Amino acid sequence: MASSEILHVGIDLGTSRSAISASNGERFVVDSFVGWPADMVAKKILKRTVLIGHEAVANRTMLDLHRPLERGLLKEGSDKDVEAVRELLRHLLGLVGAKKNGKVDSSNVRAVVGVPAAALRTNKQYLRNSMKGIVDSLMIVSEPFAVAYGLNALLHTMIIDIGAGTTDFCVMKGRYPTEEDQRTLTIAGDSIDTHLVKLIEEHYPQANVTLFMVREWKEKFSFVGTPTQRANVVAPVKGVPTELDITNEIKAACETILPPIVETMLDLLSRVEPEFQERVRNNIILSGGGGLIRNLPKMLEDSLRQVGGGKVTYMEDPVFVGSDGGLALALDAPDSDWERLSA
Numbered sequence: 001m002a003s004s005e006i007l008h009v010g011i012d013l014g015t016s017r018s019a020i021s022a023s024n025g026e027r028f029v030v031d032s033f034v035g036w037p038a039d040m041v042a043k044k045i046l047k048r049t050v051l052i053g054h055e056a057v058a059n060r061t062m063l064d065l066h067r068p069l070e071r072g073l074l075k076e077g078s079d080k081d082v083e084a085v086r087e088l089l090r091h092l093l094g095l096v097g098a099k100k101n102g103k104v105d106s107s108n109v110r111a112v113v114g115v116p117a118a119a120l121r122t123n124k125q126y127l128r129n130s131m132k133g134i135v136d137s138l139m140i141v142s143e144p145f146a147v148a149y150g151l152n153a154l155l156h157t158m159i160i161d162i163g164a165g166t167t168d169f170c171v172m173k174g175r176y177p178t179e180e181d182q183r184t185l186t187i188a189g190d191s192i193d194t195h196l197v198k199l200i201e202e203h204y205p206q207a208n209v210t211l212f213m214v215r216e217w218k219e220k221f222s223f224v225g226t227p228t229q230r231a232n233v234v235a236p237v238k239g240v241p242t243e244l245d246i247t248n249e250i251k252a253a254c255e256t257i258l259p260p261i262v263e264t265m266l267d268l269l270s271r272v273e274p275e276f277q278e279r280v281r282n283n284i285i286l287s288g289g290g291g292l293i294r295n296l297p298k299m300l301e302d303s304l305r306q307v308g309g310g311k312v313t314y315m316e317d318p319v320f321v322g323s324d325g326g327l328a329l330a331l332d333a334p335d336s337d338w339e340r341l342s343a
Contacts, residue, residue, distance in 0.1 A: 005108050006023075006108050006109075006110055007022060007023060007024065007096070007097075007098050007108055007109050007110070008022070008023040008110050008111075008112075008327060008330035008331050009021065009022045009023070009093070009096060009098075009109060009110070009111045009112070009135075009323075009326070009327060009330065010022075010111075010112050010114070010146065010150075010322070010323040010324060010325060010326020010327030010328070010329065010330055011089070011092060011111055011112070011113045011114070011323060011326060012114045012143065012146070012320075012321075012322030012323040012326065013032075013069065013088075013089075013113055013114065013115060013127075014032055014069065014163055014164060014165070014322075015032060015067070015069045015070065015163060015164040015165030015166070015189075015190065016031065016032055016163065016164030016165070016189060016190075016215075016289070017029055017030065017031055017032055017164075017289075017319075018030055018032045018088060018092060019319055019320050019322065019323040020092040020093070020095065020096055020323055021320055021323040021324045021326065021327040022096035022097070022098075022327065023327065023330070023331060024096065024097060026095065026096040026097060027096075027320055027323070027324075028092065028095040028096065029319050029320070030052060030053035030054070030088070030091065030092065030095075031053045031054050031056070031057055032053075032067060032068070032069055032088060033052070033053060033056040033057050033060075033065060033066070033067050034050065034051070034052050034056055034065075034066050034068065034083075034084035034087050034088055035050070035051045035052075035056040035059065035060060035063030035064060035065040035066065036049070036050055036051075036063060036064045037049070037062060037063060037064075038062055038063055038064050041062075042062035042063065045062060046059060046062060050087055051063060052087060052088060052091045053091070057212065064080070066078075066080055066081055066084040068081040068082075068084035068085045068088065069085070069165060070165060082130060085130045086130055086134060089130070089131065089134050089135075090134060093109060093134065093135075106133055106134050106135050106136050107136055108136060109134075109135040109136055109137075110135065110136065110137040110138075110139075110330055110338060111131070111135040111137070111138055111139070111326075111330070112138075112139045112140075112141060112146065112326035112327070112329045112330040112333070113127065113131070113138065113139070113140050113141070113326065114141055114142065114143040114145075114146040114147075114322045114323070114325070114326050115127065115140060115141075115142065115143060116142065116143060116163075116165070116166040116168050116184045117142040117143075117144065117168050117169070117170065117179075117182035117183060117184045118166070118184035124140055127140060128140070128339075128341065131341055132341050133341075135341060136340065136341065137338040137339060137340050137341065138338070138339050138341055139329065139330070139333060139337060139338060139339065141326070141329065142168060142170060142177065142182055143161050143163070143168050143288075143322050144159035144160070144161040144168045144169060144170030144182065144287070145159075145170050145172075145176070145177050145182075145325075146322050146323075146325035146326045146329060147159050147161055147170075147285070147287045147321050147322050147325050148170060148172045148285075148325070149325045149326075149328055149329050150321060150322070150324045150325025150326075150327075150328050151285065151321070151325070153172060153283070153285060154172050154174055155172060155173065155174040156172070156173070156174075156276055156279035156280050156283055157171070157172040157280065157283045157284075157285065158170070158171050158172070158265070158268065158269070158280050158283065158284045158285070159172070159285050159287060160261065160265065160284065160285070160286050160287070160291070160300075161286075161287045161288045161291075161322070162188055162189065162257070162261075162286065162287075162288040162289065162290025162291050162293075163188055163189060163288045163289065163290065164188060164189035164190050164289065165186070165188055165189075165190055166184050166185060166186055166188050167184070167185040167187060167188045167257065167260075167261060167264075167288075167290065168182070168183070168184050168185075169182060169183040169184075169185075169264055169265065169268055170182045171268050171271075171272060171280060173272075173276075180271065181268075183264050183267075183268060185260050185261070185264060187256070187257050187260045187261070188257065188290060189215075189218075189289060189290050191256065191257070192218060192222075192253045192254055192256065192257060192290075193211055193214055193215050193218060193253075194211075195252075195253040195256050196214050196217075196218055196246075196249055196250065196253035197209065197211060197214050199246075199249040199252055199253055200214065200244070200246055200249050203246075203248075203249060204235075204237065204244055206237050206238055207235045207236070207237045207242070207244060208235060208236045208237070208239075209235050213233075213235065217231065217233050217246065217250070218250065218253070218254075219289070221246075221247075221250050222250060222254050222292070222293045222294065223250065223251060223254060223293060223294035223295055224251065224254050224255050224258060224293055224294070224295050224296055224299050225251075225295040225298065225299055226295070227247050227251060228294065230245055230247050231245065231246045231247040231249075231250045232244070232245050232246075232247075233246055254293055257290070258299060261300070262300065262303040265284070265300065265303075265304075266303070266304075266306075266307060269281060269307060270307075277307075277308075278308065281304055281307065281308065281309065281310030281311070282310050282311040283311065284300070284304075284310060284311065284312045284313070285312075285313055285314070285315070286300075286312060286313065286314035286315065287314070287315045287318050287321050287322070288318055288322075289318060291314045291315055291318055292314065292316075292318065296314070297312040297313065297314050298312075300312045
């Protein structure tokens with residue numbers, strides 16, 4: 001097949017959002033939710049057999065709603081979750097134009113898919129099976145490695161990728177990272193959300209809040225350290241819209257991720273060859289939605305003082321960093337690196 005006929009894509013398959021970047025210049029991001037009408041009434045109203053992304057979330061009361069990725073891994077054991085992942089992948093590929101006669105054409109698609117570092121060991125075969133018939137050739141890499149490749153941060157760099165399901169670490173040493181160079185924590189955006197719901201319910205027991213509301217508030221107000229603004233939100237209390245100050249709750253929930261991230265960051269640094277440690281300490285990059293938590297880079301830099309100091313930068317627009325990195329890998333990879341998938 002001529003290389004010009006091949007559609008190369010990078011896919012960041014995320015617990016909360018999934019992004020795709022394609023060699024034809026198209027890029028899209030969707031919420032990682034898939035839903036089917038719950039009954040004939042819902043089907044009559046929606047006039048659709050399946051809803052994906054924001055549409056699925058917005059119409060969730062009428063749907064059998066699935067979020068098929070949990071802690072960055074594909075849920076196993078549920079046929080509906082497998083079907084949801086396949087619908088999500090087909091939808092992403094359809095958005096970037098991988099269609100022929102109205103259906104996704106897998107015959108000319110090469111996809112690099114970024115997954116949490118831990119998933120490379122435990123979930124790789126399951127993902128491979130889910131991709132069959134959807135892409136022709138596949139390469140599965142760790143999310144932080146895809147980020148590093150896209151940024152050309154391939155030597156003496158540490159990537160800390162804070163997503164919804166996982167926080168992933170990768171130390172780049174100028175070659176493909178090994179298991180020893182990477183870590184995955186299940187402390188990330190989702191765990192902040194769960195903690196925040198609990199704290200708000202404790203402070204305002206009569207308020208009626210949902211996880212979807214709390215996630216939106218966190219994305220708007222998240223911070224660690226000293227607040228720069230009050231986090232005032234509106235939620236029903238006994239059915240009456242009421243303003244609530246959740247500043248302290250936001251701070252407490254967001255700071256739950258700090259100790260494990262600091263501990264893992266320092267442990268990985270200690271394993272770098274001594275003469276290169278200073279370079280890595282001064283080249284730490286935060287990516288993922290969690291990297292946008294206000295004041296997080298400074299808090300991590302403060303923790304680096306105990307080992308000689310360092311520099312932490314963050315990606316201001318992290319949405320496509322992983323998928324763009326996957327696309328860069330896809331375009332550079334030799335034929336021998338690809339795994340062909342039979343339908």
